[in-house]
Amino acid sequence: MIVLDNTPRQLAMISSGNKQQEIEKKIGEALGLEMAAQKAVEELGSKGLLDKGGMNVKLESMRKQANNHQTQLEELIQKLSGSEGLDSANIQEVANETERKISEIMKTYLGDQPDSSEAIEFLCLAEGGEVTHYEVLGAMTKLVKDRKFSTKVRAILKDERKHLQLCTRLAKQIAVL
Numbered sequence: 001m002i003v004l005d006n007t008p009r010q011l012a013m014i015s016s017g018n019k020q021q022e023i024e025k026k027i028g029e030a031l032g033l034e035m036a037a038q039k040a041v042e043e044l045g046s047k048g049l050l051d052k053g054g055m056n057v058k059l060e061s062m063r064k065q066a067n068n069h070q071t072q073l074e075e076l077i078q079k080l081s082g083s084e085g086l087d088s089a090n091i092q093e094v095a096n097e098t099e100r101k102i103s104e105i106m107k108t109y110l111g112d113q114p115d116s117s118e119a120i121e122f123l124c125l126a127e128g129g130e131v132t133h134y135e136v137l138g139a140m141t142k143l144v145k146d147r148k149f150s151t152k153v154r155a156i157l158k159d160e161r162k163h164l165q166l167c168t169r170l171a172k173q174i175a176v177l
């Protein structure tokens with residue numbers, strides 16, 4: 001009887017534990033993508049790859065917004081680690097790993113002699129990744145009691161869609177310059 005009584009409770013705990021880890025992973029990936037996006041704009045800019053067509057001015061405001069998203073996510077993580085018991089150290093670890101992976105992908109994508117088109121097209125790729133991650137994170141917000149989480153993710157997703165539109169527009173513009 002004791003075993004039967006305990007089983008459903010144990011299963012429920014394991015299942016919510018798994019979901020919690022999935023949420024931590026997804027938030028960590030979103031945070032890592034924001035960090036990587038800023039680093040990518042900085043690196044590509046310093047190589048002069050964003051000079052064409054005055055892209056750098058518009059991309060600098062995108063970079064600042066990514067920095068703002070990073071701050072918002074960090075504040076949210078701190079809040080959720082208190083209210084929902086999320087593991088902030090695990091989230092940060094995933095974020096650092098994601099940032100490192102994106103840097104590797106960028107190196108591979110650009111190759112030895114990158115041009116401005118490849119640079120902006122890489123940013124399209126990175127922003128597309130951000131949009132997808134926030135879409136998925138948005139679907140996962142129903143698993144978290146704190147409703148501010150959902151509001152915040154939706155607001156950032158809206159910005160990310162604009163980032164992708166901006167990068168796509170710039171890629172098209174400089175393709176015909």
Ligand SMILES: [Fe+2]
Pocket residue numbers: 037066127130159160163
């Ligand atoms: Fe972005």
